[in-house]
Amino acid sequence: xxxxxxxxxxxxxxxVVTRNLGPDVMPLLQERKELDLVVWPEDRPCxxxxxxxxxxxxxxxxxxxxxxxxxELYEAAGPTLKIVSTMSVGxxxxxxxGAAQRNIRVGYTPDVLTDAVADISIMLALMAGRNVxxxxxxxxxxxWPNTAWAPYGFVGPQLSANWVHxxxxxxxxxxxxxxxxxxxxxxPFGFTDCVYTSNPxxxxxxxxxxxxxxxxxxxxxxxxxxxxxxxxxxxxxxLAPGGAxxxxxxxxxxxxxxxxxxxxxxxxxxxxxxxxxxxxxxxERWIWGAGVDVVEGExxxxxxxxxxxxxxxxxxxxIASATIETRLGMATTAAKNLLGALFGEAMPAxxxx
Amino acid sequence: xxxxxxxxxxxxxxxVVTRNLGPDVMPLLQERKELDLVVWPEDRPCxxxxxxxxxxxxxxxxxxxxxxxxxELYEAAGPTLKIVSTMSVGxxxxxxxGAAQRNIRVGYTPDVLTDAVADISIMLALMAGRNVxxxxxxxxxxxWPNTAWAPYGFVGPQLSANWVHxxxxxxxxxxxxxxxxxxxxxxPFGFTDCVYTSNPxxxxxxxxxxxxxxxxxxxxxxxxxxxxxxxxxxxxxxLAPGGAxxxxxxxxxxxxxxxxxxxxxxxxxxxxxxxxxxxxxxxERWIWGAGVDVVEGExxxxxxxxxxxxxxxxxxxxIASATIETRLGMATTAAKNLLGALFGEAMPAxxxx
Numbered sequence: 001x002x003x004x005x006x007x008x009x010x011x012x013x014x015x016v017v018t019r020n021l022g023p024d025v026m027p028l029l030q031e032r033k034e035l036d037l038v039v040w041p042e043d044r045p046c047x048x049x050x051x052x053x054x055x056x057x058x059x060x061x062x063x064x065x066x067x068x069x070x071x072e073l074y075e076a077a078g079p080t081l082k083i084v085s086t087m088s089v090g091x092x093x094x095x096x097x098g099a100a101q102r103n104i105r106v107g108y109t110p111d112v113l114t115d116a117v118a119d120i121s122i123m124l125a126l127m128a129g130r131n132v133x134x135x136x137x138x139x140x141x142x143x144w145p146n147t148a149w150a151p152y153g154f155v156g157p158q159l160s161a162n163w164v165h166x167x168x169x170x171x172x173x174x175x176x177x178x179x180x181x182x183x184x185x186x187x188p189f190g191f192t193d194c195v196y197t198s199n200p201x202x203x204x205x206x207x208x209x210x211x212x213x214x215x216x217x218x219x220x221x222x223x224x225x226x227x228x229x230x231x232x233x234x235x236x237x238x239l240a241p242g243g244a245x246x247x248x249x250x251x252x253x254x255x256x257x258x259x260x261x262x263x264x265x266x267x268x269x270x271x272x273x274x275x276x277x278x279x280x281x282x283x284e285r286w287i288w289g290a291g292v293d294v295v296e297g298e299x300x301x302x303x304x305x306x307x308x309x310x311x312x313x314x315x316x317x318x319i320a321s322a323t324i325e326t327r328l329g330m331a332t333t334a335a336k337n338l339l340g341a342l343f344g345e346a347m348p349a350x351x352x353x
Numbered sequence: 354x355x356x357x358x359x360x361x362x363x364x365x366x367x368x369v370v371t372r373n374l375g376p377d378v379m380p381l382l383q384e385r386k387e388l389d390l391v392v393w394p395e396d397r398p399c400x401x402x403x404x405x406x407x408x409x410x411x412x413x414x415x416x417x418x419x420x421x422x423x424x425e426l427y428e429a430a431g432p433t434l435k436i437v438s439t440m441s442v443g444x445x446x447x448x449x450x451g452a453a454q455r456n457i458r459v460g461y462t463p464d465v466l467t468d469a470v471a472d473i474s475i476m477l478a479l480m481a482g483r484n485v486x487x488x489x490x491x492x493x494x495x496x497w498p499n500t501a502w503a504p505y506g507f508v509g510p511q512l513s514a515n516w517v518h519x520x521x522x523x524x525x526x527x528x529x530x531x532x533x534x535x536x537x538x539x540x541p542f543g544f545t546d547c548v549y550t551s552n553p554x555x556x557x558x559x560x561x562x563x564x565x566x567x568x569x570x571x572x573x574x575x576x577x578x579x580x581x582x583x584x585x586x587x588x589x590x591x592l593a594p595g596g597a598x599x600x601x602x603x604x605x606x607x608x609x610x611x612x613x614x615x616x617x618x619x620x621x622x623x624x625x626x627x628x629x630x631x632x633x634x635x636x637e638r639w640i641w642g643a644g645v646d647v648v649e650g651e652x653x654x655x656x657x658x659x660x661x662x663x664x665x666x667x668x669x670x671x672i673a674s675a676t677i678e679t680r681l682g683m684a685t686t687a688a689k690n691l692l693g694a695l696f697g698e699a700m701p702a703x704x705x706x
Contacts, residue, residue: 019504044501115513119479126476139668142656148397151372151680158676160468184541303495315492323511327504
C-alpha cells in the first residue's frame with residue numbers, strides 16, 4: 001500500500017496493456033492490487049480505436065512496436081500518464097519529444113535480445129553462403145531423387161577459414177552489443193580481422209579497438225568508412241539503428257564494392273538496405289548471397305517482392321528475437337519498467353531523453 | 354622420366370578418373386606425361402559399364418562415393434592396379450579387404466572437410482531450434498503480409514545461454530575432429546558443458562577429457578552412455594561413422610530420452626538415425642526440432658518422405674562439405690593421393706588397413 005501512496009494517490013492506477021504478455025508475465029502486474037489493469041483481450045495487434053477509447057486517465061501503458069505512441073495518444077491519455085513501456089528494443093513508434101514535454105518516462109527492452117539476435121545473425125551468414133534456400137526448396141519439392149551428386153554441386157563460399165583463405169574478415173555496419181556478440185561467435189570459425197563503421201558523430205577510439213582485438217584474439221579491429229567496409233569484408237552484418245541517418249546506407253554503390261564471394265546479413269531494420277539494389281546485386285552476382293530478417297515495408301512483403309523472388313536471398317519474417325527465453329525476458333522487462341516508474345523503483349531500461 | 358621409371362616401367366600408366374575434377378585440379382594429372390588419363394566425359398555420375406570397360410590394365414583409379422570398388426572391379430582391372438583414390442571422407446564403397454589382398458593402396462580425403470561440416474552443423478542446430486522451415490516457407494508462400502506479430506509468435510528454444518538457462522550442454526554422438534571443431538564454435542554461444550559417446554571398444558580417458566575442457570574453456574567434458582547423452586544435451590550432434598555398428602543408434606528410445614526443447618543434428622550418415630522414429634518424435638513433440646544433411650536411403654528421399662513432411666525437420670541434400678574451397682581441397686587431395694602412390698611420393702591421406 002505504501003508504494004501506491006508513493007505514486008501520490010490512494011486510488012487505483014489505470015494501466016493499459018495492448019497485448020496479453022502471457023501466463024508467466026501477467027501475474028507480475030495482476031498481483032499489484034494498486035493497479036486497474038485494462039488488457040486488449042484478443043490474440044492479435046491492438047486496434048487503434050480500442051486503445052484510444054481505453055487510454056483516457058491511464059497512468060501507464062505497455063505497448064508493442066505496432067502501437068503508435070504519438071501526440072494523438074498523449075492527448076487521449078491526458079495528464080495522468082507517467083510511463084510508456086514498450087516490449088521492443090526499438091522505440092521509433094514513440095514520440096520521445098512529446099513524452100519529454102509531458103514528463104512521461106519511456107522504457108524499452110535492450111540487452112535481453114542480444115544473444116538471440118546474434119544467434120540468428122550467424123545462422124543467416126551461414127545460410128546465405130551455402131545455398132540453403134535452393135537446396136531445401138529442392139528437397140521440399142521432391143527433387144532430391146533426381147539430383148545426382150557432383151564434385152562442385154551446390155558449392156558456396158566457406159564461412160570459416162580454410163586452406164585457400166586462411167584469414168577471414170567480419171564487417172559490421174554499426175558496432176554495438178549485438179555486433180560484438182556476433183563477432184565473438186565468429187572467432188572459432190577462424191575469423192582473424194574485423195572492420196566496422198560507426199555513427200560519424202562519435203569519436204574514433206583506436207585504443208578501444210586494440211582492446212577489442214585483444215579480447216577476442218583477433219589480428220585487427222578497425223573503424224573504417226563504408227567503401228572499405230564493403231571491400232574488406234567476407235560477411236557484412238547490418239546492425240545499426242534505423243531512421244533517416246541510416247536510410248539505404250546499403251545501396252547499389254555499397255553492394256558493388258563488396259567481394260563477389262561475400263554475403264550480406266541484415267538483422268537490424270529494413271530501411272538500412274535498398275531492397276531493389278540488393279535484388280539486383282544477387283541477380284547479377286555482385287555478391288554471393290544475403291540473409292535478411294527485416295525488409296523495408298514489412299510486413300507488406302509478398303511472394304512477388306524482389307528479395308523473396310531471389311533464390312540467393314533468405315528472408316525471415318522478423319523473428320531474430322523470437323526465442324522463448326528472450327521474449328519472456330522482453331515481456332518481463334516491459335512489465336518491470338512500468339512498475340518501476342509507477343512505484344518509484346528502478347526501471348531496468350529507461351530511454352534517456 | 355625417372356619417376357615413371359620408379360613405377361617399374363617405361364610405358365605410360367593408365368589412370369581412370371570417374372569424374373572430371375575441374376579446371377583447377379585436372380592439370381595436376383594432365384601435366385604428368387607418364388600418365389595415360391581416361392576420364393568419364395559427362396557431367397553426371399560415371400556409368401558402371403563404362404568404368405568396367407575402361408579399367409582393365411589401369412594402374413590407378415580416382416573414384417567418387419557413388420562408384421562401387423568391389424571384387425568385380427578389381428578383377429576387371431587386373432594385377433596392374435596399385436591405387437584406389439576416392440574423393441570422399443567415407444570409404445564404405447570400397448572393398449578394403451580385397452584391396453589389401455591385392456596390395457592395392459587406398460586414399461581418401463579426411464580433414465579438409467572438417468570445417469565445412471562443422472559450419473553446417475552449427476547452421477542446422479540454429480535452424481532446427483528457430484522454426485526456420487516454417488517461417489521461410491511462410492514468406493515464400495506470400496503469407497508475411499497476413500501474419501501479425503505476436504509476443505510469442507514463432508518462438509523456439511534459444512541455442513545460446515540466456516537468463517533462463519545460464520548453462521548449455523552440447524552432446525556428440527562420436528567425438529572426432531568434426532565434433533571438436535563444432536564444439537569450438539559453440540563456446541561463444543555460452544556452452545558450458547559437453548557430453549559425448551565413443552566407440553565402446555576404445556578406452557575412456559578422463560585426463561584427455563579434462564584437457565579438452567581446459568582447451569575450450571568448458572566446465573566439463575564427459576564421456577557418457579547413450580541414455581545420459583540423450584538426457585543431458587540441449588543439442589545432439591550425430592557425428593559418428595556409418596556401418597552396422599551404428600545402425601539406428603538414434604532410435605525411439607534415444608529420442609524419448611531427449612529434452613523436449615532439444616534439437617538433433619545429423620551431418621554424418623543417414624543410417625545412424627531411424628527416420629520413422631525421428632518423424633514421430635517431431636510430430637509428437639518429444640524433441641523440438643531436427644536438422645539433417647543425410648537421410649537413410651538417400652537420394653531416394655521424395656516429398657512424401659516422413660522427414661520431408663515434418664515442418665520441424667530441416668532436410669539438406671548432403672551438402673555439408675559443399676564449399677568451393679573444401680571440394681577443391683578434396684579433389685586436390687584425391688589427385689595427390691593417386692600421384693603419391695604411383696610415383697613413390699607421400700600420400701596425403703592413406704586408409705590404414
